[in-house]
Amino acid sequence: MxxxxxxxxxxxxxxxxxxxxxxxxxxxxxxxxxxxxxxxxxxxxxxxxxxxxxxxxxxxxxxxxxxxxxxxxxxxxxxxxxxxxxxxxxxxxxxxxxxxxxxxxxxxxxxxxxxxxxxxxxxxxxxxxxxxxxxxVKLEATLDALPDMLFELGLDGCYHDVHCKDDALLFLPVAELIGRTASEVLPPEISGVIMAAIDEASRMGSSMGKQYRLDVPAGSRWFEVSVSMMASSGNEKRFILICRDFTARKQAADDLEESKRYAERLLNVSAEIILATDPSGNITLLNENGHRLLGYRSPELIGKNWARTCLPENARDEVGSLLSGLEEADSGTLVSHENNVLCRNGEERLILWHNTVLHDKNGAFSGILSSGEDVTAYRDLEDRIRQSEARYRTIIEASPDSITVTDMQGRIVLFSHKALPMFGYDEEEDPFGRPVTDFMVPDDRERAVANIMLLVQGSALGAEEYRGLRKDGSTFDMEINGELIRDQAGQPTQALFIVRDITARKRLLGKYKLLFDLSPVGIALVDHETGRFLDANASMLRSAGYSRDELLSMTYWDITPPEYNDQEDEQVRMLDEIGFFGPNKKEYVRKDGSRYPISISGAIFTDDSRRKVVWGLIEDITEREAAENRVKALLGEKELILKEVHHRIKNNFSTLRSLLNLQSDSIRDPGAIAAFRATEGRIQSMALLYEKLYESSDFITVSLADYLPPLVAEIISNFPNAGMVTMEVKAEDLQLNARLAQPLGIIVNELVTNAMKYAFVGRDRGRIGVSATLAEGNVLLAVEDDGVGDAGQAEDGMPSGFGLTLVTLLASQLRGSIAFERVGGTRAVLAFPA
Structure with missing residues (x-):
């Protein structure tokens, strides 16, 4: 069984x-x-x-x-x-x-x-x-099933084993091969191929694809040999040679290649592209004209995938879908389409294709035959004409401004639809043929005519401001850019005007000017190229002590102390790279030579004259720095007071411990002495907690990783057997509120004290371990020793002395629970919400 x-x-x-x-x-x-x-x-x-x-x-x-x-x-x-x-x-x-x-x-x-x-x-x-x-067994079955010949040879070409199902494929019978080398039994040119393959496998681990032709009893045959080095525990290298008879496949390939060459000679005389692909989309035929148009030498593209090599990515899916639909079509089906092809130099050409499907002798789909004509130039011409017309109309309609074209007598011949609402007209109203000057106030018409004459004479006027006249008689501010349209001989035939309503802009400029002038923060505009002030508001002038004319004749370098040169260079670099800087602190020099602190920020923009201008916000922070200095002084006084209070509290803790120590020295009752020592330890835990709270950043929380190690070390050091105890404290960096840390410190004091008193009686060494971790929102405190057991506990594991009773009460205060274990020592585990 x-x-x-x-x-x-x-x-x-x-x-x-x-x-x-x-x-x-x-x-x-x-x-x-x-x-x-x-x-x-x-x-x-x-x-x-x-x-x-x-x-x-x-x-x-x-x-x-x-x-x-x-x-x-x-x-x-x-x-x-x-x-x-x-x-x-x-x-x-x-x-x-x-x-x-x-x-x-x-x-x-x-x-x-x-x-x-x-x-x-x-x-x-x-x-x-x-x-x-x-x-x-599997190997023998596999070898019997393979049509290939298998030979085992040494590095010297000696035959050690032969496996061949058809002896007619062997150059000599098996018995005449075993024990002899390839050089001895094979023609030199064949043994050379075999030994070269063995040498390659010896160096590389394997050799693939070497071919040779050999006359065997079955006739003249083509073989392909693959060689792999056998794993061997000895020093002699052995190799497995697999020889495959691929005569029929090679003959078919040779016949097909000859057929292709003949077809290519016929097709290369064609001026069009002649292309054939197999079912996988690989090029099987492409005439010389096709290679030339695509930028390749014939037959460089044969065997490459047509779509991946010669089609742009955005055309592959569409062309692939169209050609896939031909797979089920009859041989006589002819489908035409146009698509771009990708030339070697990255240029794209548009080809008009005529496609038909190819089938093999069994009627199965075998590929696609296509003839293509380059229609790029023709289509480009059509596209340019259409695009030019569309672009012209799109510019007119999409422009945020009104565009109007007049003849040389100033009569409107073309306008954008935005012009109608701008001048208060409905869509149905037709301004064709009206003088363009009808749409501006009479006072501006003479100046407008004079400017048109200047355009005819070849002057460049740029933007000119006029007052526009609406249908209801109201006026608005407008900006007009004018340019002449000339014929091929360079003679002006029409005038084009771009009209922009600048009423809102001028209103905004007025508001900006008001904000600029009344801002309590200094604002300056500076030429980015020269550093010269272009404008400054009253706050900037007041802080610097200069008049407006004085400041605008200066650069910002003139009022910058030399020690800030590096900072100024860095600000220029940031403006060039990201377009803004700041806020940075530095100083400027007033007209009277005194310095004042500033906070400066800047951003760059291009004005109407295409000049790069820096907009700077320069805040005089003299009063703010004075206030900050006053605050720093007050904080310094606070620190001194806190240090004094801290020193006195530490002294009070030390005084309490000293009094308890002195009192315990004056009595003889061991129980009373122990009580005094215990109380002294509890005070020490509170003193250490206070010390760590004082060192924390907020005086409210303390890190257990900072609090527990020195606390445990202090408790152990108070016992005469401290040197024989190894202390291991592993506390995570948990930030605990002082309200929780104080009872926790007393608990640790009681548990460690208890272990030092009772755990190592009669022992010459011991270990006390304390750990604090956070798990699922609860703090887990574990105090353990490897001693003989806690004499302060009852048999049921519950506390029996005052210290451990105090531990239980403090655990309840923490809204937690404590458990005691006595297995190979004593272990107490306290769990309470963090």
Whole structure:
């Protein structure tokens, strides 16, 4: 019976006592053991029990068949590991086992450890042999199924093994190859290919694709050889050569290639592109004209994928979808389409294609044949005409300004629809033929006519401001840019006017001017190229002490102290790179030579004359810095007061500890002394908490990683046996409120004190560990020792003394719970909400 998860051993031993002892030893090592006391009994048990994993067989079994004969019978029906166990080491006895597949020979006097190791080794050997046998069976079946020839050769080209289903493909019979080298039996040109492949495999691990032609009994054949180096534990390198007969495939390829060359000679005389692709879209035919148009040398594109190589990305899906639809079409189907092709130099050409489908002799789809005509120039001309017209109309309609074209007499011949609402007219009203001057106030018409004459004479006027006249008689501010339209001879035929309503802009400029003048913060406009002030508001002039004319004759370098030159260079660099800087602090020099602190920010923009201008906000921060200095002084006084208060509180804690210490020295009652010492420790924990709170940034929270290590070290150092205790404190950086940290410190003091008092009695060394972690919103504090157990606890693990009762009360105060364990020492675990 096989025990689940255990190996079953059939132990054959004719000595009952020895058998029982060996069975017991084997079972101790985890084996299930079945006993047989004779060879015949062992054979019967083996036949009836298919779960036996190994036979441990004594050779000398007394009367009847011996162990070797019994093993031979067993192995005749099932293969499994047999290990012989005998007290005989004579050669004639050992020789009896050599004719049987065994996995070990163990002398009975060997120890149980040796016995177990030998059995395990037998199992490993059996499993390895079993895997090897199954692999060999698969390998033989695989080799029999392959049409290829397989050769095993050495580095010198010597044949060690040959496997070939068809002897007619071998240059010589197998018997004449084994033991001889390739150079001895093959023609020199063939052996050279074989040895080159072996040399490459020796260096690279493998060699693929070498081909040769050889005359064999089956006729003249083409072979392709692949070589791989065999893994070998010895020094001799061996190689596996697989030779494949690809004569038929090569002949077909040669025939096809010849057919293609013939077709290409016919098609290369065509002035059009002739293209053929296979079902995968790879180019199988492209004439010289096609190569030339695409910028390649023939036959450079043959074999490449047409879409990936010669189509722009934005055309691949559309063309692929169209050509895929041809796969089910008849051979006579002709489909035309246009698409861009991508030339080698990145240029795109528009091709008009005529496509038909190709089928093989079985009627299956085999590719697409296309002829193409370059229509780029024709389509480009059409597109340019359409685009020019569309662009002209789009510019007129999309422009945010009104665009009007007049003849040379000033009569309107073209206008944008934005002109109508700008001048108060409805969409239905037609301004064609009216003088353009009808749409401006009478006072401006004479100046407008004079400016048109200047345009005719070749002057560049730029933008001119006029007063526009609406249909209802109201007026508005407008800006007009005018330009002449000339014919091919350069004679003016029309005038184009771009009209912009600047009423809102001028109103905004008025508001900006008001904001500029009244701003309490200094504002300056500076020429980015020269650094010269272009404008400055009253606040800037007042702070600097200059008049407007004086400041506008200066650059910002003139009022900047030399030590700020590097900062000014950095500000210029930021303006060039990102368009703004600041706010930065620096100083300016007043007219009277005194300095004043400023905070400056700047941004760059381009004005109407395309000049780069820096808009600067310059705040005089003299009063703000004075206020900041006053605040710093007050903060300094506060720090001094806090330090004094801190010093006095520390002294008070020290005084309390000293008084308790002195008082405990004057009494003789051990209980009272212990109470004083305990109280002193609790005060120390509060003093250390105060110390850490003082060091924190907000005086309210303390980090357990900063608080616990020195607290535990201080508590332990107060005991005479402190030197024999190893302290391990692992606390996460948890920020704890002082309201929680104070009772926590007292709890740690009580638990560590308790461990130091009772855990190491009679011991010369010990360990106290303290850890604090955060888990699911709760703080977990663990205090543990490896001592003899906590004498301060009752048998049920609950606190019995005042200190531990105090711990329980403080745990409740923290809205937590505490648990005690006594396994290999004492461990207390406190959990409370963070």
């Amino acid at each position: 096989k025990v689940e998860g255990r190996r079953t051993i059939l132990l054959v031993e004719d000595e009952a006592i020895i058998a029982m002892q060996e069975k017991k030893a084997l079972e101790k090592h985890g084996y299930a053991v079945i006993l047989a006391y004779s060879g015949a009994q062992a054979v019967e048990v083996f036949k009836e029990n298919g779960s036996i994993d190994l036979v441990l067989m004594d050779i000398d079994l007394g009367a009847g068949i011996d162990g070797t004969e019994a093993a031979r019978i067993m192995l005749g029906s099932r293969d499994l590991p047999v290990v012989f166990l005998s007290s005989h080491t004579e050669p004639e006895v050992v020789e009896k086992t050599e004719g049987i597949t065994s996995y070990g020979y163990i002398v009975k006097s060997s120890s149980a450890t040796v016995l177990d190791a030998s059995i395990k080794m037998a199992f490993k050997l059996f499993e390895a042999n079993d895997r090897l046998m199954r692999t060999n």
